Amino acid sequence: MPAMGWTATNKDNPLMEVSMFKKALLALPVALALGAAAHAEKPPEEVLQGLIDSVDSAYLTQSEQNLLMMPDNPALWVGMDGEDLFHTARGPNNVSMEACDFGKGPGVLEGAYVEMPRYFEDTGKVMDLETRIVHCMTEVQGFDKDDPAVKQRHGSGSDHMKLQTYIAMQSNGMEWNNPLDHPLEKAMRDAGEVLFARRAGKADFNCFACHGQSGKQVRASVLPNATVGEDWTKAISWPAFRVGHDNVRSSQHRVRGCYYQMRQAGMKAGSDASIAVISYWTDLARGQPAILPDMKR
Amino acid sequence: MFKKTPLAAGVAAFATIIFAGGCAVADADKSGKVDYTAMTPHELAEYLMFEANGGGGFNLSQEVQEGGTARERMQQDELQKACSIIDDGKPDAETLSAIRAAAQESIVYPEGGIKLGDWKKGRELAWSGFGYRIGHNFDDHSKREAGGTCYNCHQLATDRTGGTVGPSLTGYGKTRGTSDAILKYAYDMIYNPHVYFPCTHMPRFGANGMLTEEKIADIMAYMFDPESPVNE
Known part of the structure; x- marks a missing residue:
């Protein structure tokens, strides 16, 4: 059973011995429950280690502690809650999310997330994971758009973060490959490229102010370089548990936070502008393996 | 701020294109459905920022510390436009000197000269x-x-x-x-x-x-x- 690899790797790590008993108890149900993730040959920390071994990057290596903690990533448990939630019949229509198409057919999650954002025929729009979940909740399950299940986007306890983490984990270790075949996918990616370079706001910043060079720090944080694929795949590997926030965070949360720090306007959740940015940033990581779930400082 | 420079003319022409593009989109589509693929990447980026999702992809009506709203914050001035190049490249040498000249003009020095404070x-x-x-x-x-x-x-x-x-x-x-x-x-x-x-x-x-x-x-x-x- 390949999923057992998640625990086996810890035996090689002497620093993890203390928690071995706890891990033995905890990891087995995780491995069983997340059986659908077992297709990924390497756990997230090994995907990251592979990148670290392949390139000299101050960003990837900035937190040895996080790397050691990744087998115990709290996001794994958020994802486990997400699995239950995904397969439970919910909402006024009393159906599960299995009826929902994330791009590879109803209920098919393996590799779906690394091919998002993508164009969806049923809505005629390019959607990222979060906006697609909103669509499924409102259109398939019948939730009102103001229902807390739909509205609450942030925090490990939110339905959104549980579902996003579970769905994303089914793409761990796979290469980012958002499709650009449909004209709308290409248009959104290209608009995202413009937005990435667009300087505005009180401080004249664009995304490259922080993400155009390697090994630079804002205060103590080493920044990922958007032009280096090995850096960038980790940078965009959301959901990730943010240690400093003590919560699992999403791509949408990251984009909102960047615009906030740039002293630009508050981003509307799931706006087409946010999806354009995410389309472009996914394209920048194309071909690099996703680390899902990740752990960040 | 870039008056009398070649940059100003270029930027003005660029702004006109965006404005005209925006109008064309609105005119062409009375059904409310907008064709993103008919726009250039720059037109679409501006549309996504200021018009899509019911009044823009950002909360543009929020009041800001300096007065006015976030909408004004997000509108680019000439320097921001000139320095916004795909992949963060640099503009041509003529534009760069126009930027330097305009920057020099913008600087206001303290009365009585530059002094150190606390x-x-x-x-x-x-x-x-x-x-x-x-x-x-x-x-x-x-x-x-x-x-x-x-x-x-x-x-x-x-x-x-x-x-x-x-x-x-x-x-x-x-x-x-x-x-x-x-x-x-x-x-x-x-x-x-x-x-x-x-x-x-x-x-x-x-x-x-x-x-x-x-x-x-x-x-x-x-x-x-x-x-x-x-x-x-």
Whole structure:
């Protein structure tokens, strides 16, 4: 059973011995429950280690502690809650999310997330994971758009973060490959490229102010370089548990936070502008393996 | 600010294209369905920012600290437009000199010349990353003054950890002295660094109104005063 690899790797790590008993108890149900993730040959920390071994990057290596903690990533448990939630019949229509198409057919999650954002025929729009979940909740399950299940986007306890983490984990270790075949996918990616370079706001910043060079720090944080694929795949590997926030965070949360720090306007959740940015940033990581779930400082 | 330069004409033409594009889209589509694929990437980016999702992809009606709304914050001035190049490339040499000239014109010097203020105040201003953030967690300037955010990108006194996006300023006054020329250079760099480095990523703290004349004097004291820990 390949999923057992998640625990086996810890035996090689002497620093993890203390928690071995706890891990033995905890990891087995995780491995069983997340059986659908077992297709990924390497756990997230090994995907990251592979990148670290392949390139000299101050960003990837900035937190040895996080790397050691990744087998115990709290996001794994958020994802486990997400699995239950995904397969439970919910909402006024009393159906599960299995009826929902994330791009590879109803209920098919393996590799779906690394091919998002993508164009969806049923809505005629390019959607990222979060906006697609909103669509499924409102259109398939019948939730009102103001229902807390739909509205609450942030925090490990939110339905959104549980579902996003579970769905994303089914793409761990796979290469980012958002499709650009449909004209709308290409248009959104290209608009995202413009937005990435667009300087505005009180401080004249664009995304490259922080993400155009390697090994630079804002205060103590080493920044990922958007032009280096090995850096960038980790940078965009959301959901990730943010240690400093003590919560699992999403791509949408990251984009909102960047615009906030740039002293630009508050981003509307799931706006087409946010999806354009995410389309472009996914394209920048194309071909690099996703680390899902990740752990960040 | 770029009047009488070739840049202004170019930028104006560009703005016209975007405006015309926006109108064409609105006119062509009375059904309410907008064809993103009919726009250029620049037109679409502006549309997504200011018009899509019912009034723009951002909360543009939010009031901002300097007065006005986020909509005005997101509109680009000429320098921001000229320095927004795909993949963060640089504009041509002619544009770069126009940017430098306009930056020089923007700088207002204190009456009676550039003076150093209180380095202790400057130390806290240089450290503070507070100020001018809006969106989901608005920086209320009535509760706390806006800082200089210097340590975000620069190392200064080494008792605190600074960033490395910009060069280290540790020992700045100690190694450079306090001649009029170096004081003017530092003042210019804080006020509008595009005068020396066109399209730099450093904000225009004076020209953009992020720091007052008094705060700039305090931060400069932190950089130059022999008593300041920057010069230990």
